[in-house]
Amino acid sequence: MKVALVTGASRGLGAVMATTLAKDGWAVAVNYANDSASANQVVARIEAHGGRAFAARFSVIDSAALRPGLEAIARQLGPVDLIVNNATGPQPEMPIMEQSWQTYLDQLEFFVKAPLELLQLVLPDWRARKSGRIVNIGSEVAELGNPYFGNYASAKGAMLSMTRSWAKELGPEGITVNLVAPGWIPVERHVDASQASRDHYLERTPLGHFGKPEDIADMVAFLASDKADFITGQRFAVNGGRTLT
Numbered sequence: 001m002k003v004a005l006v007t008g009a010s011r012g013l014g015a016v017m018a019t020t021l022a023k024d025g026w027a028v029a030v031n032y033a034n035d036s037a038s039a040n041q042v043v044a045r046i047e048a049h050g051g052r053a054f055a056a057r058f059s060v061i062d063s064a065a066l067r068p069g070l071e072a073i074a075r076q077l078g079p080v081d082l083i084v085n086n087a088t089g090p091q092p093e094m095p096i097m098e099q100s101w102q103t104y105l106d107q108l109e110f111f112v113k114a115p116l117e118l119l120q121l122v123l124p125d126w127r128a129r130k131s132g133r134i135v136n137i138g139s140e141v142a143e144l145g146n147p148y149f150g151n152y153a154s155a156k157g158a159m160l161s162m163t164r165s166w167a168k169e170l171g172p173e174g175i176t177v178n179l180v181a182p183g184w185i186p187v188e189r190h191v192d193a194s195q196a197s198r199d200h201y202l203e204r205t206p207l208g209h210f211g212k213p214e215d216i217a218d219m220v221a222f223l224a225s226d227k228a229d230f231i232t233g234q235r236f237a238v239n240g241g242r243t244l245t
């Protein structure tokens with residue numbers, strides 16, 4: 001059974017990615033940093049359907065925690081074959097004059113530093129096996145450039161450039177690297193979003209409705225599957241056509 005690590009999988013998009021990958025036959029490490037009860041529920045859902053999963057608690061932005069985290073996954077499930085870099089912390093929006101280098105760094109820690117340090121830990125093994133997959137979770141804002149969000153947009157933009165560079169560097173070794181760029185997909189943290197902001201968003205969405213976490217998870221599962229063997233270095237927008245406008 002191949003092993004997937006989904007970072008930030010205790011809720012939101014990551015939780016659905018984890019259950020979707022498990023349905024496809026992956027053993028799934030459900031990573032999280034804080035909410036053990038929710039992570040355990042995701043694991044229980046997977047096991048109830050006959051799958052294998054492990055709640056892997058470590059903060060992806062804590063460099064020292066990554067090696068022990070991967071070792072615990074290897075003991076429980078086996079060495080990781082796929083990393084889905086999905087975890088996110090708070091995403092504060094604020095005007096440029098209120099931003100600081102630290103507010104930028106806070107986003108880069110999740111979307112650039114953590115993926116880099118995880119990759120460096122698995123790469124010797126992947127190189128030896130001439131296989132391995134990365135799916136980075138970006139955002140449409142890297143392309144749209146939402147105002148007051150330079151911190152987050154820059155980090156997601158960097159994640160996309162990193163995806164392309166890694167794909168070229170690692171392609172000859174049989175390792176693929178792709179990025180899925182969701183639009184706004186309402187999850188638990190959006191319960192308080194106003195109707196006005198929802199309507200405003202949908203006005204610029206050709207398909208005219210919100211996507212579901214499953215829409216993102218299905219693209220991740222496709223990129224993780226053998227069907228995507230010949231795809232690398234690509235960005236897949238899953239946003240109802242928003243980045244056409």
Ligand SMILES: NC(=O)c1ccc[n+]([C@@H]2O[C@H](COP(=O)([O-])OP(=O)(O)OC[C@H]3O[C@@H](n4cnc5c(N)ncnc54)[C@H](OP(=O)(O)O)[C@@H]3O)[C@@H](O)[C@H]2O)c1
Pocket residue numbers: 007008009010011012013014031032033034035036058059060061085086087088089137138139140181182183184185186187188189
């Ligand atoms: N939902 C959207 O509309 C949307 C749109 C575009 C892009 N995205 C991207 O999609 C990804 C998932 O977003 P989401 O909306 O599903 O977020 P979310 O609901 O806030 O979930 C974030 C996940 O990350 C975990 N997490 C937080 N800090 C962590 C850390 N230091 N180490 C490991 N895990 C940590 C959280 O679990 P704990 O709190 O238990 O640690 C949680 O499981 C993000 O990369 C986001 O930028 C989302």
